[in-house]
Amino acid sequence: xxxxxxxxxxxxxxxxxxPPRKRPCSVCGQLFRPDPRVRGRQRTCLDPGCQQELHRxxxxxxxxxxxxxxxxxxxxxxxxxxGPALAAGADPTGRFNWExxxxxxxxxxxxxxxxxxxxxxxxxxxxxxxxxxxxxxxTSLRIGSA
Ligand SMILES: [Zn+2]
Numbered sequence: 001x002x003x004x005x006x007x008x009x010x011x012x013x014x015x016x017x018x019p020p021r022k023r024p025c026s027v028c029g030q031l032f033r034p035d036p037r038v039r040g041r042q043r044t045c046l047d048p049g050c051q052q053e054l055h056r057x058x059x060x061x062x063x064x065x066x067x068x069x070x071x072x073x074x075x076x077x078x079x080x081x082x083g084p085a086l087a088a089g090a091d092p093t094g095r096f097n098w099e100x101x102x103x104x105x106x107x108x109x110x111x112x113x114x115x116x117x118x119x120x121x122x123x124x125x126x127x128x129x130x131x132x133x134x135x136x137x138x139t140s141l142r143i144g145s146a
Contacts, residue, residue: 014102035127061062 022031025045032045044050063070078100086092096117102110 025050075100091121093121 015105020034020036020040021032022067024030025032025047026043027050028045034040034042044054055065081095081097083095086095093114098110098114101113
C-alpha cells in the first residue's frame with residue numbers, strides 16, 4: 001500500500017512477512033500455500049475440481065441442516081398462478097392458488113388466510129379511493145380560490 005513520506009513523496013512499503021504455511025487441501029489432501037489475502041479461510045488448493053467439490057459438500061451439508069427448504073421452495077413456486085398481467089381493478093387474490101394452499105395446510109387455515117387477503121385487498125382499494133377523493137377535493141378548492 002503506498003504511503004506518504006515526511007518529504008511528501010510516496011513510497012511502497014514492502015510487507016516482509018513470512019509466506020503462509022502450507023496446509024493440506026480438504027478435498028485432495030495435497031499441500032498448498034493459501035493466498036495470504038484470505039487469512040486462513042482457504043480450505044482447498046487452486047484446482048477448480050477441488051473448489052467445486054468443496055462447494056458441493058458445503059451445499060449438501062446446508063441442505064442436510066435445512067431439510068424443509070427445498071419443500072418450501074417448491075411450494076412457493078406453485079402458490080402463484082402464471083398468467084397475463086392483471087387488468088386494472090382485477091382481484092389479485094384470483095392469482096393465488098387457494099386449492100394448493102388448502103391441500104398443503106388444511107381447509108381452516110387456508111380459509112382464514114383467504115378471508116384476510118380479501119379483506120386487505122378491499123381495505124387497500126377503499127384507502128386509494130379515499131385518498132383520490134381527498135386529492136380531488138383539494139384540487140377543486142385550489143381552482144376555486146384562484
Ligand atoms: Zn485440492
